[in-house]
Amino acid sequence: MDKKPDQSGSDRRAVCLNCIDGRAQIPAIHWIMENHGIDYVDMITEPGMNGLLADPDRPIDEIQRKIRLSIDVNKASVLVVVGHYDCRGNPVDESEHKRQLSSAVARLRKECPIPVVALWITADWTGEQVTL
Ligand SMILES: [Zn+2]
Numbered sequence: 001m002d003k004k005p006d007q008s009g010s011d012r013r014a015v016c017l018n019c020i021d022g023r024a025q026i027p028a029i030h031w032i033m034e035n036h037g038i039d040y041v042d043m044i045t046e047p048g049m050n051g052l053l054a055d056p057d058r059p060i061d062e063i064q065r066k067i068r069l070s071i072d073v074n075k076a077s078v079l080v081v082v083g084h085y086d087c088r089g090n091p092v093d094e095s096e097h098k099r100q101l102s103s104a105v106a107r108l109r110k111e112c113p114i115p116v117v118a119l120w121i122t123a124d125w126t127g128e129q130v131t132l
Contacts, residue, residue, distance in 0.1 A: 005040070006039060009075075011039040011040055012037055012038050012039045012040075012077065013038065013039065013040050013041075013042060013070070013076045013077065014032045014036055014038040014040075014041050014042070014076055014077065014078045014079070014080055015041070015042045015044065015066075015067055015070035015071065015074075015078075015079050015080070016028055016029075016032060016041050016079075016081075016082060017044050017045075017046075017049050017050075017053065017063065017067075017079070017080070017082065017104075017108075018043055018044070018082040019045060019046070019048055019049050019050075019082065019083075019084055019089055019090070020045045020046065020047050021047075021084060021087065021088070023084070023121075023125060024082060024084040025043065027084075027121050027125045027126055027127050028041070028080070028119060028127060029041045029043075031119060031126070031127025032078075032080050032127075035127075035129070038077075040074075042070040042074055042076060044063060044066045044067065044070075046063070046089075047088075047090070048087055048089030049081070049082065049083075049090075049104075050081060050082065050083035050090065050097060050101050051087075051089075051090035051092065051097075052090075053100070053103070053104035053108065054099075054101075054104050054107070056107070060107070067079060067108075067112065071113065071114060076114060077114055077115075078114055078115050078116075079108060079112055079114055079115070079116045079117070080116075080117050080118075080119050081101055081104045081108065081116065081117070081118050082118075082119045082120075082121060083097040083098065083100060083101050083118070083120055083121070083130075084097075084120070084121035085121060085122055085123045085125075086123070094120075098118075098120060098130055101118040101120070101130050101132075102118065102130075102132050104118070105117070105118050105132055117129065117130075118130035118132055
């Protein structure tokens with residue numbers, strides 16, 4: 001974390017849709033960097049992000065705009081959707097969180113030109129890929 005940000009435009013970038021919860025940020029960033037060979041993570045946050053994305057009645061235009069910006073300008077090569085343990089903005093059990101992640105990924109894949117993966121942040125605050 002002590003390296004200077006790359007300004008050449010050749011860094012490997014991911015875009016992440018995460019909860020606003022501060023506890024979920026660093027675990028998500030570490031997991032994405034380690035598992036996808038990523039230098040930097042563009043973070044887009046909403047309270048209970050996976051629940052919002054899974055609800056077809058909630059518009060996601062503004063989130064889509066930010067995703068497109070990350071892909072077009074920063075050349076993000078993978079999109080990661082996060083759900084996490086003890087989410088106060090989306091207080092459902094783990095199996096419902098994972099069902100929401102599955103719905104969120106399906107919704108995003110309709111318009112997203114890069115791979116979309118789902119990440120669960122566990123009770124010990126580490127990342128675990130969700131198999132869809
Ligand atoms: Zn949360």
